[in-house]
Amino acid sequence: MNKHYTYLANWKMNLPLNEALTFISGHYDDFVLLSKKPHTQIVICPSTETLYPIHQMVQGTNLQLSGQDCSQHTRGSFTGQVCAPSLKQAGCSFCIIGHSEQRLFGCDTNESVAHKCAMLLDVDITPVVCIGENLEQYKNGKTLEALSEQLNPLFTMLTTHQKAHVPILLAYEPIWAIGTGNVATNEHIESTLSWLAQETSKKAPLFKWKLLYGGSVKAENIGQLKTIPLIDGFLVGGASLDFEEFEKVVNYV
């Protein structure tokens, strides 16, 4: 049986508006073709100002769009923030929240990530909740403790949140693997994802969960990662900025 995978191309803040539009229009047919591949969902995550123009280019195709963050509020005096309804109107069907770069350089906390998830579920945007341990926690065998702390406010929020028309994607991204070229071992990913599968089914059984992996995913290591049965998809950063490399990640069977 062919496995269904979701691939998120997380462009981060690497492509300003003009470069993002050039990138997508230069590979438009290739992107559309890739998104037609059976059992495959391609989600492009450009920076916020690029979402709407890209939406206008790709609407009507299978390509999906994701924000890279959203506000935990719907409106008000929150200079610089973007609310979930705006993301929806700009064409997003997914949104990354709690990325380690937002936890580190923005002001994300475990609680704010839970609020953001609620905002996204309210407008039927699929949340892509990022969690992951740092190097020290990894070396000290504290991965599950770190993840548990990150997830607790989310599970609490979900007990009071009825609406779930969309799945929740839980992206396990060891912080020490992001942008470093160091991929976690299959053994570490498998044991972490199997714990996550148990936790989600125990603590938020009414929601449909999908488990993603992210952190230095590229053509060179995708074969090894695709042998892990619990992985439903990948968050691809650096490798998604090179179309041919991203295509190899998606096309690897």
Ligand code: PGA
């Ligand atoms: P990377 O980034 O693939 O460049 O490691 C992944 C991510 O941050 O989502």
